[in-house]
Amino acid sequence: MRIDVITAFPPLFDGPLSESILKRAQEGGYAEIVLHDLRSYTRDKHRTLDDTPYGGGAGMILKPEPLFECIETLQNERSYDEVILTTPAGRVYNQKLCNQLSMRENLIVLCGHYKGVDQRVIDALVTMEISIGDYVLTGGELAAAVIIDSVVRLIPGVIGDGESLLSDSFMENELDCPYYTRPPEFRDMKVPEDLLSGDHKRVETWRRKAAEKLTRERRPDLLRKAPHGNDKEQKS
Numbered sequence: 001m002r003i004d005v006i007t008a009f010p011p012l013f014d015g016p017l018s019e020s021i022l023k024r025a026q027e028g029g030y031a032e033i034v035l036h037d038l039r040s041y042t043r044d045k046h047r048t049l050d051d052t053p054y055g056g057g058a059g060m061i062l063k064p065e066p067l068f069e070c071i072e073t074l075q076n077e078r079s080y081d082e083v084i085l086t087t088p089a090g091r092v093y094n095q096k097l098c099n100q101l102s103m104r105e106n107l108i109v110l111c112g113h114y115k116g117v118d119q120r121v122i123d124a125l126v127t128m129e130i131s132i133g134d135y136v137l138t139g140g141e142l143a144a145a146v147i148i149d150s151v152v153r154l155i156p157g158v159i160g161d162g163e164s165l166l167s168d169s170f171m172e173n174e175l176d177c178p179y180y181t182r183p184p185e186f187r188d189m190k191v192p193e194d195l196l197s198g199d200h201k202r203v204e205t206w207r208r209k210a211a212e213k214l215t216r217e218r219r220p221d222l223l224r225k226a227p228h229g230n231d232k233e234q235k236s
């Protein structure tokens, strides 16, 4: 998978892309993540990226020219499955959308910034707008990093243990169960007996029940969406 990221602040990606699983995914050839500094697509002397909105008001708007220049340059080199804009106005990101994106070959992620992006860019070039939640970030870079992290870890081979992915929270519209590791007792707190039993079936049953209990307590909205759950929403 190749992901081209268009940003006015490339250094914001230094940390997320150069550590841990994202680093390994790139070194192992599973993901090619290419950063494009929007400023290098400007043509004026001051390398202007943004301007005030027509009609007035606070905040600055990303200008169309550098964005068209950058995206069209990329599109002339290869075809892209999606041109994603990170914006609080987008559809709210979740595991289902993440799974879908992980199966794509080439993505462009355009980081929204300042007050917004000239609407002509969105109308002509953007195919999908994504919000990572109902709160406002200073810019779309951190949202883009969240999307990239969650997508790249799903590419087959990136995480050695494929089983671990399947039991992730949200994979079955359910939270994952609690986990323990050694020692079996720590400051009078004991690991549940079933997990120490060595009996695979007992462990599985404990985990399934614990996951369901946690989901019921914290995210009952997820259970209504579960394929095996009491799915009133889907039926109506």
Ligand code: ADE
Pocket: 086, 087, 088, 112, 130, 131, 132, 133, 134, 135, 136, 137, 138, 139, 140, 143
């Ligand atoms: N830019 C600012 N806030 C955002 C959000 N919640 N999701 C995506 N992009 C954003």
